[in-house]
Amino acid sequence: MTHTPQPGSLAAQVLEAEREPFRGSKQTTLRGLIADGIFSKNPVFVLALSLCPAVAVTSEVTTALAMGLAVVFVLTFSNLCTSLLRRFIHPKVRLPAYIAIIATLVTMTQLLMSAYFPDLYQALGVYLALVVVFAIILARAEVFASKNSPLPAAVDGFGMGLGFLLALVVTAAVRELFGVGRLAGYPVFGADYPPILMIVLAPGGFITIGLLIALFRVVGQWRERRRAGPTTDVPAPAATGEVSHA
Amino acid sequence: MEDLVLIFFSASVINNFTLTYFLGLCAFMGVTNRIDTAVRLGLANIFVLLITSLATWLLNTYVLVHAPYLSLISYIVVIAGAVQFVEMAIKKLSPTLFRALGIYLPLITTNCAILALALFQTSRGYGLAQGLVYALGAGVGLLLALVIMAGIREEVEMSPTSKLIRGTALSFFIAGMLSLAFMGFAGLFSKA
Numbered sequence: 123m124t125h126t127p128q129p130g131s132l133a134a135q136v137l138e139a140e141r142e143p144f145r146g147s148k149q150t151t152l153r154g155l156i157a158d159g160i161f162s163k164n165p166v167f168v169l170a171l172s173l174c175p176a177v178a179v180t181s182e183v184t185t186a187l188a189m190g191l192a193v194v195f196v197l198t199f200s201n202l203c204t205s206l207l208r209r210f211i212h213p214k215v216r217l218p219a220y221i222a223i224i225a226t227l228v229t230m231t232q233l234l235m236s237a238y239f240p241d242l243y244q245a246l247g248v249y250l251a252l253v254v255v256f257a258i259i260l261a262r263a264e265v266f267a268s269k270n271s272p273l274p275a276a277v278d279g280f281g282m283g284l285g286f287l288l289a290l291v292v293t294a295a296v297r298e299l300f301g302v303g304r305l306a307g308y309p310v311f312g313a314d315y316p317p318i319l320m321i322v323l324a325p326g327g328f329i330t331i332g333l334l335i336a337l338f339r340v341v342g343q344w345r346e347r348r349r350a351g352p353t354t355d356v357p358a359p360a361a362t363g364e365v366s367h368a
Numbered sequence: 369m370e371d372l373v374l375i376f377f378s379a380s381v382i383n384n385f386t387l388t389y390f391l392g393l394c395a396f397m398g399v400t401n402r403i404d405t406a407v408r409l410g411l412a413n414i415f416v417l418l419i420t421s422l423a424t425w426l427l428n429t430y431v432l433v434h435a436p437y438l439s440l441i442s443y444i445v446v447i448a449g450a451v452q453f454v455e456m457a458i459k460k461l462s463p464t465l466f467r468a469l470g471i472y473l474p475l476i477t478t479n480c481a482i483l484a485l486a487l488f489q490t491s492r493g494y495g496l497a498q499g500l501v502y503a504l505g506a507g508v509g510l511l512l513a514l515v516i517m518a519g520i521r522e523e524v525e526m527s528p529t530s531k532l533i534r535g536t537a538l539s540f541f542i543a544g545m546l547s548l549a550f551m552g553f554a555g556l557f558s559k560a
Binding site: 173174175177178218221222225226228229232233248251252254255256257320323324325326327328329331332333335336339340 | 445
């Protein structure tokens with residue numbers, strides 16, 4: 123350590139040391155984090171967290187996609203910031219600190235979206251601001267990012283965000299397709315498809331999500347039965363659930 | 369006066385926070401297993417909503433006119449702080465009330481309905497009295513939804529249901545039916 127030639131290489135070494143635990147199986151671990159976010163720990167269908175937007179913005183695929191992308195952005199960077207700051211935040215004030223980080227990121231998203239995509243900003247309305255209190259974002263900061271180094275934390279945030287995005291888009295696709303016979307605005311069933319208003323309005327949102335949760339459970343059981351050997355870590359979802367109410 | 373009555377009913381039944389705006393679903397799905405817990409949660413909610421409304425009005429009037437881009441951060445921090453403070457005050461002044469509200473008071477702070485109230489109140493430009501009535505209406509609406517949901521779920525738990533939909537999925541179906549029922553209130557004031 124005494125004869126490290128340049129500060130640049132020292133920084134590189136520190137960076138390497140941070141990544142050390144993931145060097146052996148880096149690919150599988152990071153890919154595993156993303157897969158967890160999409161399948162076994164899907165925020166909406168499995169953990170049943172952050173349900174408000176899942177019902178509210180999913181009457182059209184376009185708005186659902188915009189919401190999902192906003193969440194991917196906020197979740198990735200909030201995990202990254204939390205992880206970078208994890209040695210400086212005192213444990214007693216960690217929750218307010220996390221919320222301040224998240225609120226800053228959401229405000230950035232709002233300003234960017236209102237400047238470049240005013241129509242989408244209008245369509246998302248109050249729900250974009252409500253990303254601040256999404257249980258899933260605070261939960262990932264608390265459960266994962268505060269205990270891991272920046273790279274896995276960011277990947278975990280990205281994976282979870284992606285799972286959220288997919289859940290939103292799938293729900294929106296079902297509702298838009300059967301509600302008005304269109305997909306992202308393009309007619310699928312022809313112009314004379316009689317619109318079923320109930321699916322597009324509030325009750326349809328609840329019922330569609332209910333059906334998809336049941337479907338996801340069936341698929342999850344099938345997947346688990348197929349590879350009974352490697353079980354994913356069970357305590358994590360329980361811990362996340364606790365945080366969601368805190 | 370008529371204005372305030374309209375705001376109250378509009379917030380409590382016509383645009384019910386949970387069943388029409390989908391706010392506070394985490395608590396709605398998670399905590400509504402029994403009626404008495406639902407009632408306590410609902411009461412604590414009303415309480416926090418009123419504090420939020422007051423805090424929002426103060427912030428909007430005295431602070432945020434100078435720095436509108438800080439709105440989200442200041443709402444969430446001030447609301448969380450105010451709730452903590454009130455919790456400590458109640459613990460000291462009225463232990464009975466504190467036991468009745470219990471753990472629900474701090475938990476509610478991260479409920480999306482609370483932040484949404486601050487945002488709606490701001491975007492609609494409500495004054496102090498209108499804001500407080502709006503908060504009361506929203507709170508009563510949440511209480512109503514929670515209690516109805518808990519009552520139905522108590523019954524459903526005794527019934528034979530498919531293993532696949534038991535739990536969250538079934539709760540969503542029930543919420544869908546309730547939402548359908550609450551849509552009936554939509555035309556309440558339009559003809560008057």
